[in-house]
Amino acid sequence: MVLFSFMKEVNWIFGNSATGKETFIRHATDENEEELLRTLGWVGKKIVACAASTRNIGQYEDDPITELREDILTEVPSLLAVADVVLVKWQGVDSRADRILRLRSALPAVRHKVLQIVTPDEELYTRLVHKSWWDTREDVRSFVTEEHEYILDYTAYLLDQIPVTKISGASGANYALVC
Numbered sequence: 001m002v003l004f005s006f007m008k009e010v011n012w013i014f015g016n017s018a019t020g021k022e023t024f025i026r027h028a029t030d031e032n033e034e035e036l037l038r039t040l041g042w043v044g045k046k047i048v049a050c051a052a053s054t055r056n057i058g059q060y061e062d063d064p065i066t067e068l069r070e071d072i073l074t075e076v077p078s079l080l081a082v083a084d085v086v087l088v089k090w091q092g093v094d095s096r097a098d099r100i101l102r103l104r105s106a107l108p109a110v111r112h113k114v115l116q117i118v119t120p121d122e123e124l125y126t127r128l129v130h131k132s133w134w135d136t137r138e139d140v141r142s143f144v145t146e147e148h149e150y151i152l153d154y155t156a157y158l159l160d161q162i163p164v165t166k167i168s169g170a171s172g173a174n175y176a177l178v179c
Helices: 021-028 034-039 051-055 064-080 092-096 099-106 121-128 140-158
Strands: 009-014 047-049 085-089 111-118 164-168
Touching: 009 021, 009 099, 021 034, 021 085, 021 111, 047 051, 051 064, 051 085, 064 085, 064 092, 064 099, 092 099, 092 140, 099 111, 111 140, 121 140
Parallel strands: 009 085, 009 111, 047 085, 111 164
Antiparallel strands: none
8 A cells, every 4th residue: 555645636627618627737737837836836746637537528418438537546546656746637527426535535645635727707608619519509608607506516515625726717817826
């Protein structure tokens, strides 16, 4: 059994669809992004992405690929053996499957955090309709509102167990912390 110190971190990257979770992960794993790394206290740390969380993305309700997201629970401990910070791209199915708290229970000696990317609604409306999976029959504003409510409820539930930090995902905001 591998024991980890609190110097190790698992960060779930939360946010609405099209908010820029995967783009954030690409930037955060780029050692040249010094300002972002400094903002998050990750300078000099090895940061990696959990591939199971970026590869296994469900596109519709009951998509069988979402079952493969269970691999997150085995991949993250392996990554922590070689990295200081592991970034996990969140999907609502992770909350419904209680993956976040299950991983925290499996790795009690590791710091667990949620980084919530917050992007202005107008940007989300524009980004969403350009996604290949977007169903043009759906009302984009209602979709964004429903996701906001779900994320707000779930992060409120997590707050007493896992810290939540909000980061701006607005174009040109350079991932500034949101107070």
